[in-house]
Amino acid sequence: MLRSFQGFAIVLMLASVLLVACGPTPTPEPDQVTLQLNWYHEAEFAGYYVAEAQGFYADENIALTIREGGLDVDVVQALLGREVDISVFGSAEQRKAMEEGNQTVALMAAFQISPRVLFALADSGIQKPQDLVGRRVAIKSEGWRQTIHETLANVGVDPAEIVEVEVKSDAIQMLYDGDVDVWTGYVHDEPVETQLAGYDVNLIFPGDYGVGAYEGLLCVSQETLEQNSDLVARFMRATLRGWQYAIEHPDEAAEVIAKWDPDHSLEFHQLAMRALIPLVDTGEGAIGSIKADQWQRVFADVYDPEHPGYTMQFVKGE
Template identity: 50%
Template structure:
C-alpha cells in the first residue's frame, strides 16, 4: 500500500513538472475572426497556409477565416463586430474610412496590385499605345475607370478607342476576336486563358501609375489599441504563412484545392505562381507599407497627423 501511495505521489509530481515545462501553454487560444473580401482563392493563400501549417495555433490564436463575395460588405462586417480583422481592396478601405473613420490599416499583402489588362499575343497589342483603334471590353464602372486612367497616363485619348460593354463571363468574346482587350486578375482570368491554351500579352495598370497596395489588413482602432499583442501575433503568423506559400507553391496549390475545390491543383499552382512576384517583390518584407507611397495612394484621405495606417506592427515583426 505504501509503495502504491509513493508511486502515486511521484506520478503526480512528474505530471506537474511536465505541465509546467513541456512547452504547452496553459493559456487558452485567443479566438479571432478574419473576414476575406472575396470567395476562397489563391489571393488568400498565405492565410490558409498559416492555418494549415499551425502558425496561427503556435501564436496562440484560434482563427476563423470567413469568405466574402457578392453581397458581403466586409467593412460593415468589421464595424459591426462580426470580424476582428478584414482584408480589403484599397478602394474599399478608402471608401470605408471616408464614411466611418473607426478603423486603421496595419499591413498590405500585395506590394503590386493583381489587376491586369490583356490581349491575345497574336494581336500585337502590347501596351496602351496599341489600344488606339481597338475594342476594349468594359465589364463594369470600376474596370472602365482603370482603362481610362491607364489611357490618360499613357497619353492615349479616350476617343481613340471603342468601349464595348460586356458581362464578366463573356471572355470568349476575346478569343473569338469580337473584342481586342480584356481585363481581369493575374491569378484568375489569366490562369483560365493560359490553361485553355491561349498565349497572352499582359499589361499591368500599375506600370502606368494606376493601382497601389492591395489586400489591406484592417482592424478597428479600438481593437488595435486594446489588443496590440493579438494583432502582432496574427500579423507575424500571417507573414509566416505567406513566406511558406512563396517558398512552397506546389504544396500551397494542394492546400488551395481543399479550400476551393471548384478548381484543380494545376489551376491553383498556376494562380499562386502568378501572384508570388506581386506579394514578395524582394524589396521589402511581406506585408510592408511605405508611408510615402501609401500617402500618395490615399491622397487627401491621409491626414498630416493621421496617415490612416499604423507602422507599429510592421516594425515589431520585421526587427
C-alpha cells in the same frame, strides 16, 4: 519511530507540492479569431490558408475561423460591427472607411502591385497601353472603365481613341472569338483561365503606369489595435510566416488552396500562385510593407496624418 515516519511523510508531501508547483504551466485556451475575406476563396488569400494548414496560428495560440467574402459581403461593416476581428480590404474598401471617418488600420498589404490587369492574346501584338489605340476593349463596369481611362491618360493617350465594348464579366469567349481585343481581370484568375484554354497572353498592369494601389490590406479597427495589440502581433507573425511559406512552396500552397476552392483544378491554382508571387514579393522591402509616400499618394484626398489608416509596427524591416 512514529515521529520519524511522520516527518518523512511531511517531507514527501512538501516535495509533491513543489513538484506540482514547478510543473509545466497549463496552456491557456486559444484566442478565437475570425478573419473576413473580401472575395470568394482563391489564391489571393494563400498566406492565410497556408498559415492555418501549417499550424502557424496554433503556434501563436490562435484558433482561426475564415469567413468567405463575395459580392454581397460588406467587409467594412463586418469589421466595424464587430462581426469579425480582422478583415481583408481592397484599397476601395479602405478608402470608403477613411472617407466615412472610421478608424480602420491596415497592418500589411499582401500585394505591393495590384493584381488587376488588362490582357490580350499574344498574337494580337498588344503589349502596352499605347497599343490599345483603335482596338476593341472590353468594359465590364464603370470601375474598370475608370482604370482603363486613367492608364491611358497616364501615357498620353486619349481614351476616346479606343473602341469600348460593353460586356458581361463572364463573356470571356468574346476574346477567344476575336469579338474584342482586350479583356480585363485579375492576374490569378481570367488570364490563367485563358492560358488553360490554350492561349498565350500579354499582360498590362495598370499599376506599372501609376494606376491602382496596394491590395490585400489586412485591417483591424483602431480599438482592436489598442486593446489587443498582443493578439494582433501574434496574428501578424503567423500570417507573415504563412505568406513566406506559400512563396517558397507554391505547389504545396496550391494544394492547400484547392481544399478551399475545389471548383478549380490544381493546375489552375498552381498557375495562379505563380502569377501572384511577383506581386507579393517584389524584392523591394519586406513582405506586407506599406511605404508612406505611396500610401499618401493613393489616399491623398482622405489622408489624415493623425489617423493615417495604416501601421508598419508588425512588419519586419519596416
